Amino acid sequence: MKVAVVGAGIGGLAAAIRLRVLGYDVAVYEKNATVGAGAIS
Numbered sequence: 453m454k455v456a457v458v459g460a461g462i463g464g465l466a467a468a469i470r471l472r473v474l475g476y477d478v479a480v481y482e483k484n485a486t487v488g489a490g491a492i493s
């Protein structure tokens with residue numbers, strides 16, 4: 453099954469990793485050029 457995650461903040465990345473481990477085909481869509489959003493410091 454294919455799953456789309458919108459947003460590559462820590463929440464989206466964590467969800468994507470968990471879904472991938474469960475065997476889903478995951479695509480992450482991020483509007484900005486970098487990942488991590490507000491969690492990067």
Ligand SMILES: Cc1cc2nc3c(=O)[nH]c(=O)nc-3n(C[C@H](O)[C@H](O)[C@H](O)COP(=O)(O)OP(=O)(O)OC[C@H]3O[C@@H](n4cnc5c(N)ncnc54)[C@H](O)[C@@H]3O)c2cc1C
Pocket residue numbers: 458459460461462463464481482483484487488489490491492493
């Ligand atoms: C002022 C401030 C300072 C902070 N400082 C720190 C800090 O120093 N260290 C720390 O660890 N945490 C910090 N935090 C907390 C941290 O930002 C959040 O806890 C964490 O980033 C939340 O993660 P999130 O994935 O829920 O959302 P976000 O980090 O907001 O990620 C959401 C992502 O979704 C993307 N997005 C949104 N809409 C779309 C769309 N339509 N299409 C594609 N992509 C989309 C955004 O571009 C973003 O990348 C701070 C928060 C604030 C407000």
